Amino acid sequence: MFSINVMSQTCRRMTRLSSVRFNSGAVTETTAIEKTINQVQLLGRVGADPQKRGSEQHPVVVFSLATHTNYKTDGELTQKTDWHRVCVFKPNLREAIYQHLTKGQRVMVNGRLSYGEIKDDSGMTKPTTAIIADDIVFFQRN
Template identity: 50%
Template sequence: MFGSLMNRLLRPSLINICKESARLQTRQMTTVFDDPPVETQSVERLEKTVNQVVLLGRTGAAAEKRGTETHPVVTFSLATHTNFRKGDDLIQQTEWHRIAVFKPYLRETIYRYLKKGQRVMVQGRIGYLEKRDPENNSLVMKSATIIADDVIFFSQ
């Protein structure tokens, strides 16, 4: 009953949105075809790419504010572990990741509430930082940073 009521309420607005969208597309198509012919050039095939990272681990220290007043950033380190057997021994290898948070609300939440040793899950993408020598513009160091889109806190 509730579903049919929602359909009756939403259907007219959805129909109007579809009609408006079709009208705008028609207007755009007519303006494109009304323009004088333009030289075109071949474009390489565009393809979809994915740059996505999900990490679950523990923080190495409290978050730090960095950057400038106009371009602030909050950074923290995250440890993840890989467990494997070597003979009879169980070995745990730790890898450290540098996390950067640029989104304003997420940045402030991380800065206020993130503590050392806290378990968090970070979803984001990989970004690369290049440091160059100012004298001869040669590459000195290139490092990866995880740019966080979302950080989920877990209880201790």
């Protein structure tokens, strides 16, 4: 019983640690803001040449990335492919991707997940998921 209480007190202190401020020698506590992580790392092949989208004020380069999972069903090897939409907003990375990335090329994408909605012509909304790229590593073409 004692160790559980000590552990929960330690966890509460750790949460509050990031919110302690020092003002001229005095320590004051503010409301705790928890740290969160939204991180994605994908290794796969580009599905189509990148496309420029967005506007002049908010340009973006978009491409699809295929990853797959191998598994056995009834002793037979099966492969399931997942498709990911990758969006590149960073100016230098965006231009490098648009100029040098091609369909079929193998790349590793580091970024974060983003969720949104798209309205179609009939007014229906469709949920979307995209990876916002922070870094992309090109692999040599064979």
